[in-house]
Amino acid sequence: NAGVTQTPKFRVLKTGQSMTLLCAQDMNHEYMYWYRQDPGMGLRLIHYSVGEGTTAKGEVPDGYNVSRLKKQNFLLGLESAAPSQTSVYFCASSGQTTNEKLFFGSGTQLSVL
Amino acid sequence: AQSVTQLGSHVSVSEGALVLLRCNYSSSVPPYLFWYVQYPNQGLQLLLKYTSAATLVKGINGFEAEFKKSETSFHLTKPSAHMSDAAEYFCAVSESSGDKLTFGTGTRLAVRP
Numbered sequence: 001n002a003g004v005t006q007t008p009k010f011r012v013l014k015t016g017q018s019m020t021l022l023c024a025q026d027m028n029h030e031y032m033y034w035y036r037q038d039p040g041m042g043l044r045l046i047h048y049s050v051g052e053g054t055t056a057k058g059e060v061p062d063g064y065n066v067s068r069l070k071k072q073n074f075l076l077g078l079e080s081a082a083p084s085q086t087s088v089y090f091c092a093s094s095g096q097t098t099n100e101k102l103f104f105g106s107g108t109q110l111s112v113l
Numbered sequence: 114a115q116s117v118t119q120l121g122s123h124v125s126v127s128e129g130a131l132v133l134l135r136c137n138y139s140s141s142v143p144p145y146l147f148w149y150v151q152y153p154n155q156g157l158q159l160l161l162k163y164t165s166a167a168t169l170v171k172g173i174n175g176f177e178a179e180f181k182k183s184e185t186s187f188h189l190t191k192p193s194a195h196m197s198d199a200a201e202y203f204c205a206v207s208e209s210s211g212d213k214l215t216f217g218t219g220t221r222l223a224v225r226p
Contacts, residue, residue, distance in 0.1 A: 016145075033214075035216075040122065041218055042119075042216045042217055042218040042219050043157075043216040045213060046171060048213065058213065059215075090157075093159075100208065100211075100216060102159065102160070104156030104157045104158070105156050106154075106155060106156050107154075107155075107156055
């Protein structure tokens with residue numbers, strides 16, 4: 001039972017490059033989230049989805065785009081990476097609402113030079 | 114708007130001593146409250162959650178938390194610390210009708226031999 005899988009685990013980008021982070025869950029969860037974790041700032045919500053084909057902005061959405069074309073996948077895109085986007089990115093999912101337990105992936109360490 | 118404040122970014126205790134990690138919340142509606150734990154290089158895992166059924170909530174690994182509405186607090190405690198408890202702990206709040214989970218900035222717990 002894989003749970004929530006994030007790829008890649010590590011990535012180094014140059015300023016201005018683009019990339020996509022993939023999150024896949026095998027629990028048939030409706031809700032999926034992308035967070036970024038920075039020292040001293042906890043986890044901040046970037047974007048989230050309450051079901052296939054839906055997306056919504058979180059606390060820090062600027063510079064990111066997302067898509068939920070399939071229920072099991074939630075993609076996070078950076079169109080033009082900036083050093084301020086250096087962070088650890090976590091994907092999470094839950095069955096119905098955030099009042100249920102969130103299942104987290106193991107994270108993606110992204111460095112933008 | 115919902116928010117949480119965790120007092121103390123770093124807490125150090127001796128093995129066998131009481132663990133107390135503080136969390137205060139702000140919410141305009143009855144909240145759901147959570148504690149998550151993050152071990153090094155891993156995603157977050159749910160320790161316990163409060164959903165209004167009982168004010169004293171017991172979680173995994175001997176942790177518990179008490180919801181105090183008058184103090185808007187949800188502090189995490191464990192009677193006797195173990196070396197394996199060393200990790201970062203996050204308090205989080207979700208409004209009962211909401212679809213977003215807001216995390217605090219985290220408290221790193223160190224356990225001294």
